[in-house]
Amino acid sequence: MEITEATADDGEEIRDIADRSMAASYAVSPDTIESILEECFNQDRISQLVDSEEATLLVAEDEGHVAGFLEAERDEDTATITWLHVAPEFRGMGAGTGLFETAVDRLHEDGAENVMARDLSDNAEGEGFFEKFGFEEARQDRIEIGGEEHVVELHAETEAEADAEGEDETDSPAQETATTEDGETVYIDRDEELAGESGPFFVAYTDEDREEQYSFYCGNCESLVEAVDSMERVECGTCGNLNKPQEWDGGYL
Missing domain, CATH: 3.40.630.30 (Gcn5-related N-acetyltransferase (GNAT))
Known part of the structure; x- marks a missing residue:
């Protein structure tokens, strides 16, 4: 963009x-x-x-x-x-x-x-x-x-x-975060996305270094996907945005 x-x-x-x-x-x-x-x-x-x-x-x-x-x-x-x-x-x-x-x-x-x-x-x-x-x-x-x-x-x-705004431009930019139902902070990586019917899903990590994946973040309604269903579909429980299994790499999970 x-x-x-x-x-x-x-x-x-x-x-x-x-x-x-x-x-x-x-x-x-x-x-x-x-x-x-x-x-x-x-x-x-x-x-x-x-x-x-x-x-x-x-x-x-x-x-x-x-x-x-x-x-x-x-x-x-x-x-x-x-x-x-x-x-x-x-x-x-x-x-x-x-x-x-x-x-x-x-x-x-x-x-x-x-x-x-x-x-x-x-x-x-x-x-x-x-x-x-x-x-x-x-x-x-x-x-x-x-x-x-x-x-x-x-x-x-x-x-x-x-x-x-007046700080040195070399300072690290703030990372985009979201909060889980348990009150934990997760880190959103918008460079890693999966196609969804209503908008993309972005990978969410439990750590700032983005080494341990938590789940996904729905780009349509901006909420966390807490779980993947039994058919390995990424589906947002808030807005119903859906990513079919053939459209993503199972290695993400």
Whole structure:
């Protein structure tokens, strides 16, 4: 997955991703989605964002196709990530993580002392995403789009996370982790994945050195697969995502 600056030519794909992402994740009517698309994701506005020095528009590309995008705006020393959408078929493959981490780094490099992230409260599947990157909910606000008022949640970068941005780039990056039902920490390796019907499965290890495998991590709903069934199928007990045995190497277990 490659993260690059968006161009005006990406406008049609950005609008399409926003449309399908909101339909899949937002608890709003089709008319509301259409109003948001018309106001926020029309071609003229996207072209303006691409040319603006006060805005950031990034896309995640996979084999020449736009998999997701992120929009941010800057106001003096504060930058706010306003939109982050990933196409449903690319979810769980690292597009959202790559976009968010790249944007935060670039916004700080461009002089932003504070980075915030905005999310519509209508986003039924977005809860917990920003917390994974050291952001916490700071307050709620209201914005108007297409003549309709929407409640948004603003997440602020914690002091510890902001301080980490200034550390030596040679420091080892934090490893992605998850917690088991027993409260144990396991380590996710997104470089090792198995195909699933709804999204990929990633190998989860019990140790930071990734020598002892625990099980798998579902890229569709971001939960741990605690066991493999009697037919040696990897199946997520939370969302039902399934990996058939002929599609994976039994050596993983």
